[in-house]
Amino acid sequence: MRLLFVLIIGALATSDTFSLDMSLGHGLSVKNALIYPIALGLVFRMAMTNRSRTHLPIVNVAFVVWFGYALLTWIACITVIHYPGYEAIPTMMMLKGKLVDSALFFFTFFYGVESEKDFLVLAKTLAFAIGMANLMTLADVAGIVNLGITIGTDGVEAGRVFGVFGHANDTAALIVCLLPLLTAVATSSRGWARLIWYTGALSSVAVLLLTVSRGAYVGVAVGYAWALWLCRRYLPASRVVTWVLVGVSSLIVCGALAAALMPDFTQVLTERILNQSMAVSAATASSGRTAVWSMAIEGMMSNPITFLTGYGWRSYELWHTLVTHNYYLDQWFNLGIIGLLAFVTILYQTITTALRSIATAKSDLRPYLVAFVFGMIGLAVSVFFVNLETPWDYIWMYVGLSMRAAVDAVQKAQSASAQDTRTTLEPAGSVLHGRARIGRAGLVGDVRR
Numbered sequence: 001m002r003l004l005f006v007l008i009i010g011a012l013a014t015s016d017t018f019s020l021d022m023s024l025g026h027g028l029s030v031k032n033a034l035i036y037p038i039a040l041g042l043v044f045r046m047a048m049t050n051r052s053r054t055h056l057p058i059v060n061v062a063f064v065v066w067f068g069y070a071l072l073t074w075i076a077c078i079t080v081i082h083y084p085g086y087e088a089i090p091t092m093m094m095l096k097g098k099l100v101d102s103a104l105f106f107f108t109f110f111y112g113v114e115s116e117k118d119f120l121v122l123a124k125t126l127a128f129a130i131g132m133a134n135l136m137t138l139a140d141v142a143g144i145v146n147l148g149i150t151i152g153t154d155g156v157e158a159g160r161v162f163g164v165f166g167h168a169n170d171t172a173a174l175i176v177c178l179l180p181l182l183t184a185v186a187t188s189s190r191g192w193a194r195l196i197w198y199t200g201a202l203s204s205v206a207v208l209l210l211t212v213s214r215g216a217y218v219g220v221a222v223g224y225a226w227a228l229w230l231c232r233r234y235l236p237a238s239r240v241v242t243w244v245l246v247g248v249s250s251l252i253v254c255g256a257l258a259a260a261l262m263p264d265f266t267q268v269l270t271e272r273i274l275n276q277s278m279a280v281s282a283a284t285a286s287s288g289r290t291a292v293w294s295m296a297i298e299g300m301m302s303n304p305i306t307f308l309t310g311y312g313w314r315s316y317e318l319w320h321t322l323v324t325h326n327y328y329l330d331q332w333f334n335l336g337i338i339g340l341l342a343f344v345t346i347l348y349q350t351i352t353t354a355l356r357s358i359a360t361a362k363s364d365l366r367p368y369l370v371a372f373v374f375g376m377i378g379l380a381v382s383v384f385f386v387n388l389e390t391p392w393d394y395i396w397m398y399v400g401l402s403m404r405a406a407v408d409a410v411q412k413a414q415s416a417s418a419q420d421t422r423t424t425l426e427p428a429g430s431v432l433h434g435r436a437r438i439g440r441a442g443l444v445g446d447v448r449r
Contacts (some may be wrong), residue, residue, distance in 0.1 A: 001038070002012055002118050005109065006125050008034045013129035015092050015138055016164045017177050020147055031393070036099070046111070049293050054108070059349045063106065066342035067099045070335055073312040083318055091314045102396045109400030111283045116365065119405045123368055125184045126398060130178050131200020133164050134207040141210065141261045151262075159268035161210035166390035172216030174391035176223070177379040178398065180371035186365055203408055206254040210265065215385025223378030230377075231370050234358050264449050289325045291383065296324055310336030311382075333380035351376050357406035360413030365405055372402040 011030050015022045020023045022030040054060055074095055078088045113119050140149040141161060150162035163171030182204060186197035208216060228240065299319065300306045316324065316333050324330040332340040354372045361369055379395065386393075 001114070002121060003114050004034060004038055005112065005118075008038075009125050009129050009397070011123070016390065017133045017147065032101070035104055035108055037312055038112060039104050040181075042108060042111050049434075050109035056353065056403060059285050059346055062342045062345040062349070065334075066339060066346075067095075067103060067110050069338045069342070069369045070099055070313045071093055073310060073335060077312040077315065081312065083312070083315060084155040085318055086315065089090035098392065098400065101278070102392050104404075105393055105396040106400040107279050109397045110404050112120050113401050113404040116405070116408070117153075119365075119368075119401055122180060122401050124199050125181045126394070127178065127197070127200065128221075128402075130174070130370075131182055131197070131203060131396070131425055134175070135200060135203040135209050136352060137161065137210075138203055138257075138261065153383055156272075159264045160212045161207065161262070161264070163207055165394075166388075168211040169213045169215060171386055172208055172211040172213030173219065173379060173382040173386055173388055174394060175204045175211075176216050176219040176382050176397055177375040179204050179208070180374040180378075181226075181368070181398070184371035188364065191239075193436075194340075200252060202254055205250055206257050206261075209251075209254055209258045209269075212265075213267050213375065213382075213386065214272060215274075217384050218385060219378040219382030221245055224374055226381070227374040227377040230355060231247060231358065231373055234366065234370060247432075292320070292322050292325055293329060295320065300333060306336065308338075310339060323387045325385060327387055330387055347380050349378065351380075351401060354406045359408040361405070361409035365409060367408070369406055372386055372406075 008031065012020065014020060015030070034091060077083055077086050089230075109122070113122065124259065136145065136147060137149055139145045140147040140273040141151070147164070149164065152153055152158050152160040152162070152168070155430070157168070160168045161171075162168045165174050179201065182197065182201040185203055187192055189197050208220075229237065234440045243433065296316070300311075300435075303311075311334060318328060324333065328340060328344070331343050335342075351373060354369050354376070358366055358373075
């Protein structure tokens with residue numbers, strides 16, 4: 001099973017890095033050909049071995065509600081509402097690719113990872129894949145290889161490196177989510193391996209800078225600071241200070257590398273961070289986001305029931321050419337408060353589960369769980385300013401395997417606590433109680449003698 005998971009990660013990363021078409025037909029790809037049999041195998045194994053206990057029930061229900069309601073709105077759009085230009089087959093394929101596959105990635109990795117060794121191997125495989133993809137991006141920008149990495153040329157995209165994971169904002173948000181994982185793997189490694197992992201982490205920071213994604217930058221600044229506060233009990237002040245200094249030094253080094261690779265980088269960064277962000281106009285400061293958000297809200301206000309129900313799966317694109325630049329608003333507009341709450345519930349439950357598990361986890365797993373909290377809160381902040389398309393497969397597999405480690409850590413701690421309680425409250429007729437009585441009698445006899 002572990003090898004199959006490694007193949008899935010490798011296939012995804014290879015396809016994105018080298019822009020390979022791994023389609024096997026309409027709606028089917030190499031990714032699907034790997035993940036679907038694994039999912040069916042897990043269901044069969046759980047049925048045959050009676051291992052049908054459901055973990056994280058709230059997350060399970062949230063995924064079901066998210067997909068189920070999206071499917072219901074799709075059916076309503078094609079059978080009752082009949083929006084002009086709403087095509088049934090393409091939107092259904094999007095529903096399968098965006099929600100069904102996301103749920104499959106989460107549940108397959110969550111129930112398929114069986115041991116701590118599985119988790120560590122897959123976490124390192126995912127970190128290696130992301131680090132290598134970003135290293136290849138830098139090599140392409142430097143002209144060493146030719147992967148066809150997109151660099152924006154017009155408007156607000158000018159001078160921005162898109163990376164291998166879709167749009168520049170997609171790549172940046174994924175790096176924000178997985179950079180703490182890369183750092184955790186690097187700090188947990190020894191010898192020459194540590195140098196390799198740090199190379200991947202620094203490459204990721206350099207690509208993050210080259211994307212010039214302000215939403216991702218806010219995710220790092222606000223999300224990581226928020227996570228630091230939540231994890232303050234597990235992070236000594238001296239270590240925090242050290243890592244802040246290391247982080248600042250890394251930004252300086254990676255910023256110099258980015259400027260060397262792209263001479264216009266400094267100008268693009270200055271334009272977007274200083275000139276646009278400090279503009280008096282909110283629309284200019286947000287690169288037009290506030291105007292887009294206002295139009296989406298006004299569209300919902302024209303039919304107030306949509307605040308509850310939404311307009312239907314992928315309906316936003318029918319009336320707007322620009323994306324929402326806010327994943328929460330996108331869910332709200334399309335799927336109403338039901339879809340929005342389902343997504344937020346998944347984020348909240350997975351982050352709080354990881355937080356609970358940090359105190360009980362073994363020392364070698366604790367850095368990975370802390371990294372998960374940092375990455376997911378950073379992502380949660382980032383997607384307030386960006387829409388994601390490509391990276392969700394990586395994110396949900398990461399969430400699934402991390403939740404497996406977190407749940408196992410909590411269960412082991414609860415089992416150990418229950419065992420200690422049984423030992424302490426052993427009934428009077430037990431062998432242990434009898435031994436205690438013999439011990440006391442011997443001691444009394446010795447004193448008398």
